[in-house]
Amino acid sequence: MSAHDGSLPPPPSRFEFGASEPLIFEQHGRANTYLPDGRTLEEFLPKELLRDELALPDNSELDVVRHFTRLSQRTFSIDTGFYPLGSCTMKYNPRINDAMANLAGFRDLHPFVPDELAQGALALMHDLERYLAAIFGMAAFSLNPAAGAHAELTALLIAKAYFAKTGQRQRRTVIVPDTAHGTNPASAAMVGYNVISLRSDSRGRVGVDDIKAVVNDETAVCMMTNPNTLGLFEDHIAEIAAAVHAAGGLMYYDGANANALMGNARPGDMGFDLMHLNLHKTFSIPHGGGGAGHGPVGVAAHLVEFLPTPVVRREGDTYRLDFDRPDSIGPMRSFWSNFAHAVRALTYVLANGGDGLTKISQLAVLNANYLRVHVRDFLETPYDESCRHEFVASAQKLKRETGVRALDLAKALLDHGYHAPTIYFPLLVPECLMIEPTETESKATLDGFIAALRGIVEQAKADPEAVLATPQKTVVKRIDETRAARQPDLRWMPPAV
Amino acid sequence: MPSPDGLLYSKEHEWVKVDGEMATVGITDYAQQSLGDIVYVELPRVGQTVRQFSSIGVIESVKAVSDLFTPISGEVTEVNPALDADPALLNRDAFGDGWLYRLRLSDKQESQALLDPAAYEKVIAK
Amino acid sequence: MYAPHTDADIEAMLAAVGARSLDELVAVPQAVAIRSPLEIPAGLPELELYRRMSSYAARNGALDYTSFLGAGAYRHYAPPVIGTLAMRGEFLTAYTPYQAEVSQGYLQAIYEWQTDICLLTALDIANASVYDGATALAEGAIMAVNATGRRAILVSRAVHPNYRAVLHTYARGLELAIEELPVANDGTTDLANLEARLAEGRFAAVVVQNPNFFGAIDVPPDDARRVVEGSGSILIGVVAEAMSLGALVPPGKWGAQIAVGEAQSFGVPVAYGGPYVGFIAATKAHMRRIPGRLVGRTVDADGKTAYTLTLQAREQHIRREKATSNICTNQAHCALIATIYLACLGGSGLRRCATLNVERCATLVQRVTGIPGFTRAFSAAAFNETVIRVQRDATAAVVLAALREKRILGGVDLGRWYPELADCILMTATELTTDEEMTALCDALAHLAVGGHLVGA
The missing domain is CATH 3.40.640.10 (Type I PLP-dependent aspartate aminotransferase-like (Major domain))
Structure with a gap:
């Protein structure tokens, strides 16, 4: 629990996987010395032009480093794992x-x-x-x-x-x-x-x-x-x-x-x-x-x-x-x-050069088709023909049979260490999963993803409740979107002075 | 929930309860179910004149934002003050406490363009 | 090429998909197939690539020059720790945090950015950022149009000319009218006729910038603010130099309902113009009109604090043609850099940095105007830049060209946008500007003045 819930944040030097990270505003430290000290604003400008308060807290550099390092560790990325998000082309970003x-x-x-x-x-x-x-x-x-x-x-x-x-x-x-x-x-x-x-x-x-x-x-x-x-x-x-x-x-x-x-x-x-x-x-x-x-x-x-x-x-x-x-x-x-x-x-x-760019597109298409011909074994692929760089599958039949929707498959994939595909888009395919692997993923990665998704679909048929309860391994579970929209909390408020 | 008698309905899933010169407007139970969790309602201003079937506000759910069309013309005399703090009223009681606004009718003949409960049930059965 | 496939992989995969070759797999109808290979040079190994790209960089001679350039893009000191943290691969290579359960870190960082912008502007809400300062102004103007139902915008001529130009571009699309407020003799916006101009009730918004494009502190007085409010128009405050928020009275405190601006100064490199990071903040009443993404704090299924994108129903991909804006992306990574910058400096560091900017600029003004032939064009108080007028027969262009011969970029020639100010240079000093650099500038200017280069030019 964070201070948001009324309890105290954990001491900043302790790291616990899965623990909430306090807001930077809830941590205070000594100001860092980046700039020379000297004159005051009042020597140059009339007081009525100056702000009378600035509620940004000071933080020691180490606390800042730990805070943002922890935030990074709570963020999935291409560098973390496979990211088959349709129409987003999540390929490797060369350094x-x-x-x-x-x-x-x-x-x-x-x-x-x-x-x-x-x-x-x-x-x-x-x-x-x-x-x-x-x-x-x-x-x-x-x-x-x-x-x-x-x-x-x-x-x-x-x-x-x-x-x-x-x-x-x-x-x-x-x-x-x-x-x-x-x-x-x-x-x-x-x-x-x-x-x-x-x-x-x-x-x-x-x-x-x-x-x-x-x-x-x-x-x-x-x-x-x-x-x-x-x-x-x-x-x-x-x-x-x-x-x-x-x-x-x-x-x-x-x-x-x-x-x-x-x-x-x-x-x-x-x-x-x-x-x-x-x-x-x-x-x-x-x-x-x-x-x-x-x-x-x-x-x-x-x-x-x-x-x-x-x-x-x-x-x-x-x-x-x-x-x-x-x-x-x-x-x-x-x-x-x-x-x-x-x-x-x-x-x-x-x-890459001209030849390399050509090959990139070819391999992007190959990877997508390779996924498609395997995914169609266990999910509907409503337009089942040779695709380009991405394809769509549908969980409509699965939903009818088990109650498990595209959204649930997406959340279950998170527990398996994969980012979810794009879901519910395009709108013309019900319970749509739009999958784009890109050319930078290996056959071994694709095989692992296929096995995971197949396993989830099988689990949906055997024990749908287990899939509906995912994700379990992420730092938070399913999020109360309704509360977020009904009682918008879009910023931290400084304590009343 | 069946569509109550005594109300008139529009194809855009609003209901109207006419009471002499005045009318109360809301959305139907079918509409609130289709929208899902409603999070915000933007209503016309008191004093605003609205024209039948024109867009006069917005209903926002977690999933979608829908235009709100007035099923009947008139001058708005009151808006439901509870909806701002508790938009979920629309989900809980669309035909009752979740009413949207009241207006003074400008043309009673317009109600002929609306549906009775049976006709509306047919619209949503499709 | 960054694809990992071995030849054996490709063969096995082709067999699985039932294609004989990659060419067959990607074939398109003859009518639209490419007719010849791409006219792009062969790919380079990384060592040669490094040399090739470095040769482009080496041809940008400006780096050997002392610079007094600002005008919407500012050089500031960025502690190295910012780059170290921001360039972590998890931040760099994440997508928009659609799957909130695996994006809590980035979502929290954006929530912290939104808070920073609210605290700095003294307004209630802020979005997850927009492209840059100019597009923030255009989007802010659209908010005002949607809020008021009016289709004209009144904008000060002391607002950054590039921002106004972008506002005009957007206005042509939406068919909005843009009109201008003149500049007074002291360099601030001339509000003398404001009441008359607003009397017709045509304007959705009145736009002023603080500090304005001339570096002048340009806060509308209380009576002008009341005139704007009384006319049903919305005051939009533009902040092109976010560093000023460390010192100056913020837009929310001088009556702006909407503040828009550029946060490049918070650790984002000038990088020849982009990417930068625009912000939009507003009073609570505008919560559902603010464009772009918003991150909200809520709870998960176990009641644990969690962050998510929220109020998304307003957004273009759901609302389609009824959306209030077509923005999809935010400038998340630049906003992250700014958030880390602000965490490092803290309130006291930001105030110190802003103070240094004011001091450096005051020193620059004092030294330059001490040279015969160079005066301040405007008397209004300055933050970190100011307009210097050159002596009567010369133009800014001639002075700047002469300074370039001394390897000095003396500032921006205002004649570029204001023909009547062709003898004026916008000069900027930040905490990075040293006494030695000012000495070099002043020596060169004194040499011009004494040597008579300027006369008859």
């Missing part, structure tokens, strides 16, 4: 990437240094943009957007600017198949566009005739993921793109699943006009507990002028940031890019 991002020439470079003193950084951004354009078949990329959802918004703003410039402001409809990612409709709403949801066909794909039936002169953008969130390749993508283009709309590629494609197919060749990438997925940037990500946007030639500001221009052997772009949608963030992540992504591209 050379971080070492390169931490080079002083990158780390300490201020965004307002003149271009001539940042030539290495500008060349790096330029080279990464060119490589991404080559890998995905687009005319140009911008590194400006900070993350995938931010990039989606960027791309829709580009579409909106394009339609405004070409006198087609009536185009305000976005078509989103049910096999797309959940962010797409929210992004559309942020540019004032309406969303039409499109049901996929019995094969889990978008039907060409279904697209033809909904496109018209109000169609702005069709947003698709390929392979889609079922892990299936949209094999009629060229005809779909032709139908959208014939109606005057733009095709947008959500690059969340790009790890399936490199060296094999390119969104540009499929007819996509706009796309984003999640560099923190395909290009091995660490997710860091949910960010920072990095979401470059790529465009076909007719949309380059609308890219966010600034863009990197190459002139002979020199590079500069170009802010003078009248048709640009404007900047999407404070500064030019998530530059440290661009360093990581370029490091990854150069480490």
Whole structure:
């Protein structure tokens, strides 16, 4: 029990596996001496401009080290174990990437240094943009957007600017198949566009005739993921793109699943006009507990002028940031890019090369199919055909027979030392488990995961209560989400003075 | 729980109890069951004029956020003061203590567009 | 390549899935198949990769320069222990903590971050962070629009120009109107006509920044605050330099219902602009409008304290087109760095650091304005940066170019955003700025003034 429950926290020097860790605010120590002491604020500024209290406690450095080390030990990560979270591409994050991002020439470079003193950084951004354009078949990329959802918004703003410039402001409809990612409709709403949801066909794909039936002169953008969130390749993508283009709309590629494609197919060749990438997925940037990500946007030639500001221009052997772009949608963030992540992504591209990236996608597909052909022995796989980098299984039959749901399988996997797959997404598959192993996992790891999941399903049939009671081995058991939402406790409060 | 007599229902799973010029509005037991644990309700303001079938608030459960549509037009005269502190009232007693708001009807004819208990039972049986 | 498969593994796995080759397994329809191999150079062994990446870094000449740059990205001292802890693999390679039972550590760290931001801003709630200061402002403005139902924002011209530019980008999408408040002679926001402008009740929010882009402490006086409140508009306080919160009266105490800002100063490297970490804090009334993730404290099945993502139903992946924002990620790792930074410095360390910034900036002002031809452009009190006006015939660009010849980055040329301030330089001093660096700057400026470089330029 922590102080939250009224009892005293354990002394900070004692470590007990599974014990609650007190909040940093509940521990107090002597202030550390990082900075020279000297004058007082009151010598420089009138009192009414100064704050009268600051309730942040002081902590000795050792207490801080123990606190955050313990928090790290209560956190599952790729470095801890297998993380088959569908559509999140939890691959190994090579440490050379971080070492390169931490080079002083990158780390300490201020965004307002003149271009001539940042030539290495500008060349790096330029080279990464060119490589991404080559890998995905687009005319140009911008590194400006900070993350995938931010990039989606960027791309829709580009579409909106394009339609405004070409006198087609009536185009305000976005078509989103049910096999797309959940962010797409929210992004559309942020540019004032309406969303039409499109049901996929019995094969889990978008039907060409279904697209033809909904496109018209109000169609702005069709947003698709390929392979889609079922892990299936949209094999009629060229005809779909032709139908959208014939109606005057733009095709947008959500690059969340790009790890399936490199060296094999390119969104540009499929007819996509706009796309984003999640560099923190395909290009091995660490997710860091949910960010920072990095979401470059790529465009076909007719949309380059609308890219966010600034863009990197190459002139002979020199590079500069170009802010003078009248048709640009404007900047999407404070500064030019998530530059440290661009360093990581370029490091990854150069480490692997064209052949390596091609092989990466092939092995990601191989790993997913290997899991699929084993998991289908004990769970339904509603779209049972060769998948790409991920696939979906369903616990619907199991739930009917035993009461054990996808959620329960996920929690039971935690007890076996694996992270759970993505669950209940995509929405069109009931009791869905979406499994993406990535290429960096070995056959032995996959075999171990298959055995664990098979064992859980067998246990569900023999003793469902045992599965419903999981997890048991984690530092906390199932969490009272209802209480969290009904009585929100979103911060620690200092004791009343 | 069966849908009580004496109430009218909308396809969006709200109920209305008309009492002369006034009406009380809530959500049905079926709605609270589908939503799961309700954690928050955003209601219209007292004095606000609401139009039949328009979105006038939000119900949030652990799983989902749903728009609240008013089944009937009028001027809101009272909102249930207990829901702010105890949204679980909606789960416990959707047809009673979990009522949402009261309004002064602007057009009594509108109730013809609503369903009787039998018709509503058919809607939720689908 | 970081895949572990042996050839034998690949063969066995291909057999299991019933494919003859990897090429067959990944084949796509001919019409959309790639036509030639990727035009990317062959992969490099790590030693050569290290050299290649280092050669990019070496071409960034700026590191050999003495820097007085700030303007929204600040150099501060970060104790090495922060990097040691933040770079632990468990933090670095975790995903968003969806499975709370195995993510208690990260969730608790985010809860501590939320608390830090609440304590620093003197507001009730804070989210798990957003991309950066500029996007925090855009999201804060959307909160105000949703809260008031109004579709115009009134923003001070002394708010960071990049933040205002991003606000305009978002506003074009949402079709919001953005209007500006002028700057007064002392460098603070001119609120003289505020009452008249708010009279129509069109504005969802009034946005001011403290310290503002000119380094001036820019806290709206009580009567202006009452005018904003009386008009039904929301006061949004922008904090582009979070270090100032160690010293200055916080936004929650000067009437801001929403505070947005940038916490890069808390241990996050300047890194040519990103990633940084934006924050949004607000009064309790806005709890269900605050975008992005929120971590809450609750209990588990045994009644033990536990943390989880909460109020998620508002979020884009469930609410889809009715979501209040499309944000998925937070800047968890940067927020973690900031949380560790604040734990290390503590309240007294943060106050000491803020005091040093004020002292360094005051010293810089005193020394630079002691040179003939260089004056303070604005009289308002400063935190750690200030605007220096160069003598009458010169421009900031000419002075900065001359300083670069002495390997000094003297500051930011305000003419870039404010044509009427083309003779003005925004100069920044932090606890890292030494007396020797100031001497080098002042010697160079004195040389310019005496040598007459500036005249007729």
